[in-house]
Amino acid sequence: MKTLKISEAVVRRLPIYLRHLMELKQREVLTVSSQDLGQKLDLNPAQIRKDLAYFGDFGRKGIGYDVSYLIEQIRHILKLDQEVHVGLVGAGKLGHALCNYSVYLNDNMKIVAVFDAMPNKVGSQINNLTVMAMDDLRDTVRRLNIRIGIITVPAPEAQHVADQFVEAGVEAILNFAPVILKVPSHIRVHAADFTTDLFSLAYYLQEEDGKEKVENGETVNHS
Amino acid sequence: MKTLKISEAVVRRLPIYLRHLMELKQREVLTVSSQDLGQKLDLNPAQIRKDLAYFGDFGRKGIGYDVSYLIEQIRHILKLDQEVHVGLVGAGKLGHALCNYSVYLNDNMKIVAVFDAMPNKVGSQINNLTVMAMDDLRDTVRRLNIRIGIITVPAPEAQHVADQFVEAGVEAILNFAPVILKVPSHIRVHAADFTTDLFSLAYYLQEEDGKEKVENGETVNHS
DNA sequence: TAGATTGTTAATCGATTAACAATC
DNA sequence: TAGATTGTTAATCGATTAACAATC
CATH class of the missing domain: 3.40.50.720 (NAD(P)-binding Rossmann-like Domain)
Structure with a gap:
């Protein structure tokens, strides 16, 4: 279990994990893999595993993560278990x-x-x-x-x-x-x-007339 | 003037520059340096210069950026000059x-x-x-x-x-x-x-009782 | 001219991804 | 056992920052 220097990027993903896990729980899904999560949330599975591993060994090799347990853990990390x-x-x-x-x-x-x-x-x-x-x-x-x-x-x-x-x-x-x-x-x-x-969304709009900024259509990485 | 691969991080800062520039204009400030902007917006001046340089040579060495001109340019980049x-x-x-x-x-x-x-x-x-x-x-x-x-x-x-x-x-x-x-x-x-x-804000709250997560108080970088 | 400040290159820092041994 | 999947290390990728020549 690591402790120091958890980056803001990691912390910002935790609520997103939590939110999806709650949905899984509601659908009575018991277990989920980083693969599954990554698919649903458009994130790299390795990143998800790494994010979670900062806080503890929450998963089981060969199995994945227990949905209820992981919810509990993330809620604790985010202090959502206190008022x-x-x-x-x-x-x-x-x-x-x-x-x-x-x-x-x-x-x-x-x-x-x-x-x-x-x-x-x-x-x-x-x-x-x-x-x-x-x-x-x-x-x-x-x-x-x-x-x-x-x-x-x-x-x-x-x-x-x-x-x-x-x-x-x-x-x-x-x-x-x-x-x-x-x-x-x-x-x-x-x-x-x-x-x-x-305003930043507007940047990614196509050029009205096809005259300039042709390069954008190719270079911009839509996520 | 560079063209390719302008990162999302850069694009997201443009509206922030624009917003502050409009305020400067309203206060009839004619010119601003990356130094000044960085101070106000809590950003590194080099980063601001680099961001802007992706789109053109908008500044003048020894002087800074013309507020009105830069507003015009950013509005164009963000397509805020079209309906x-x-x-x-x-x-x-x-x-x-x-x-x-x-x-x-x-x-x-x-x-x-x-x-x-x-x-x-x-x-x-x-x-x-x-x-x-x-x-x-x-x-x-x-x-x-x-x-x-x-x-x-x-x-x-x-x-x-x-x-x-x-x-x-x-x-x-x-x-x-x-x-x-x-x-x-x-x-x-x-x-x-x-x-x-x-939810992610809650992570950064102090531990209610001083018992655990002492490390957070020191490692977390508040921005 | 001297001081200020840009645009840009190089150095640093940090975050993401790939790969894989461990193991359920 | 074979297949799946974790936790983690190493490799990659990208973004930020420092430094400085160019120049107003």
């Missing part, structure tokens, strides 16, 4: 949508508080949560042990919100605003801005 | 939210049609768009020249929607559903599922 409270700032459409997705989230990971800077939003209901004022953020984060913050405010306000999250003691931030946040190095930030994705 | 029509399937909260973000999108990239499989959603209004039935997808994609499809339906329906997008002739897909889509190799798919992000 993780999430707070969200920005009670707009997107914030609303994410709160609803909450249902899809793991039982242990849930959005427990929603905040907004607009006075007219404060007090309104989202599912079973009442939108709170930003003034309540700091105390609420501490009181409810909120460890992850989600930011769904417009870009110009995102940095300020991040600062407040950090101040309040959040450990990680998922940022939907299209800005690069400046935070202390011990805070983990993941960018979830969909415009970046969408 | 790109986008279609969206799944008129739920998330779909709604993305349609609203449309305002933030580039003028030339816009969501021009929304579809939903639920009969009770069909006919309702989202901004200035009327939600259409799935039966209309194929014809509408062709009629309106929709080139990018966005999927915001529940996971079990996502593959079917993708199939229909592909059949209709869409060139790229932005998928918010937590599944790996199977599409022909000439179709580009970007995953935009936020649960993956959120």
Whole structure:
């Protein structure tokens, strides 16, 4: 069992493994090979074995991986076996949508508080949560042990919100605003801005008229 | 000016450069160095220069990059200087939210049609768009020249929607559903599922009790 | 001219893949 | 036993970073 230096690329694949394993479990599949997984997830089987081997010897030679056991292990690695409270700032459409997705989230990971800077939003209901004022953020984060913050405010306000999250003691931030946040190095930030994705997709569109960039059709590797 | 094999990593950084350059332009900054950009965007200046140099000699030695000119160039590279029509399937909260973000999108990239499989959603209004039935997808994609499809339906329906997008002739897909889509190799798919992000964030949380995984605190490189 | 900054080559670093002995 | 499949080492591939001549 290795310990040190697990790369972000590896960690980002774990939820993808987990998600598919849960589906297999639901279909009552008992065992799965790295071959099978690779096929389904479009990944190299050796990579999957290597990823998992960073954390333990989860498989059995000649057999594969026990689906339930592997789920349990990955859930532990990702700390999804403990309660993780999430707070969200920005009670707009997107914030609303994410709160609803909450249902899809793991039982242990849930959005427990929603905040907004607009006075007219404060007090309104989202599912079973009442939108709170930003003034309540700091105390609420501490009181409810909120460890992850989600930011769904417009870009110009995102940095300020991040600062407040950090101040309040959040450990990680998922940022939907299209800005690069400046935070202390011990805070983990993941960018979830969909415009970046969408704009980079446009690059791969075929040239409208066949006149230039012919080379792209051949060189670009569609995955 | 290089041509071949521009990696996905490079393409994904272009929208980030663009975004910051637009901000600079708004602040009437005329010129920017790779140094400055790197500082703001948390990237290595050499990497920025190399990224840009794949597409042309946009900078001036001793001076830096002309902000307006570089914006123009990146917009061209990303094809944001042409009209790109986008279609969206799944008129739920998330779909709604993305349609609203449309305002933030580039003028030339816009969501021009929304579809939903639920009969009770069909006919309702989202901004200035009327939600259409799935039966209309194929014809509408062709009629309106929709080139990018966005999927915001529940996971079990996502593959079917993708199939229909592909059949209709869409060139790229932005998928918010937590599944790996199977599409022909000439179709580009970007995953935009936020649960993956959120789950991988949980990995980086501190251990609740100080008993195990001490190594993480030291080895993990927070970016 | 002196200082700044590019574009680019070479060096480094890290991640993916292939290959295979171990073993179920 | 024969076939399948892991965990792991070694080879490959690709991306990032450092360094520097060219030049504004």
